């Protein structure tokens with residue numbers, strides 16, 4: 001099979017919640033297109049969520065071209081399909097049900113397209129055993145394969161754009177660039193010497209308690225919160241509507257509400273801060289590529305299944321940093337504990353966490369980047 005394969009690819013994305021689903025699919029789409037020259041069609045059912053992370057999106061368009069990628073609103077375009085409509089590779093994200101007519105058309109293609117189910121990221125051991133497994137269609141002559149991102153070389157690895165680490169290194173080596181970036185959000189020269197924290201979490205995080213500890217602490221903290229995040233707790237602290245631009249200082253804590261920004265700017269925010277609180281999946285991975293200390297607020301699942309996933313990650317990542325394990329479990333409601341004891345312990349470990357973040361990055365780089373790994377896998381199936 002020539003290296004030209006694949007030339008065309010479709011991604012089906014259903015926005016279940018928030019921004020991670022479209023955030024990951026958009027990242028995938030951009031990378032397939034810009035780094036591998038593949039013609040990509042992204043099917044997505046929620047253009048409003050998409051627009052929040054990518055302002056160029058037209059929320060009314062059934063079909064639009066964004067940077068060379070065809071974006072189709074779904075199910076607007078869910079009509080009849082013929083084999084000619086089917087690309088070389090079809091990716092369904094997190095097990096979405098792609099249109100039945102589309103699957104029928106896939107089954108009529110000769111050769112069949114490569115069909116992948118892109119799964120969620122987890123550090124649990126079973127992932128290695130399930131990565132790349134086939135699943136036969138019960139009725140049609142079609143096989144779908146499971147593709148898992150992951151933290152080892154027996155998984156698909158992590159999403160990482162070409163040149164990302166170098167770009168980040170340049171930015172982090174340039175204090176003026178970081179100051180100019182944070183200056184856009186009102187962070188002045190003096191605040192650049194405080195502990196700069198970005199905060200992205202789900203509404204149930206114990207944010208108010210953490211604000212109180214920071215406020216009463218002896219270290220100056222500047223906390224940057226994208227608009228809409230921890231809305232109630234931020235409103236209570238600021239004493240006003242938590243719209244972008246709102247800010248307040250109480251004790252050692254300065255809280256600034258910043259705009260929800262395009263995906264590429266969000267990376268810079270993570271690179272410029274000393275400590276990042278992230279959530280879900282995509283911001284969690286971006287925090288790892290920021291090579292700075294971070295705290296993860298995991299997406300909650302029924303019966304606390306997410307605690308298993310959280311512990312699996314901490315076991316791999318938080319090696320020799322017990323304070324991070326303790327704080328993370330408390331932050332995710334997996335144990336009791338007082339913030340006024342947990343935070344100082346964590347803060348004392350920030351230098352260790354920085355070293356660990358670097359070490360982890362080296363480890364993750366050795367697994368290659370997910371998109372290249374996925375394309376090698378796709379080629380191996382032809």
Ligand SMILES: Cc1cn([C@H]2C[C@H](O)[C@@H](COP(=O)(O)OP(=O)(O)O[C@H]3O[C@@H](C)[C@H](O)[C@@H](O)[C@H]3O)O2)c(=O)[nH]c1=O
Nearest residue numbers: 017018019020023053260261262263266280281282283
């Ligand atoms: C704060 C911020 C985030 N973002 C982007 C970064 C990410 O691409 C996206 C956020 O996605 P996440 O970090 O994954 O968190 P999330 O909570 O938004 O998304 C998801 O979590 C998944 C685990 C679930 O499966 C999803 O259903 C979804 O809930 O938003 C911006 O572009 N600008 C911003 O200002």
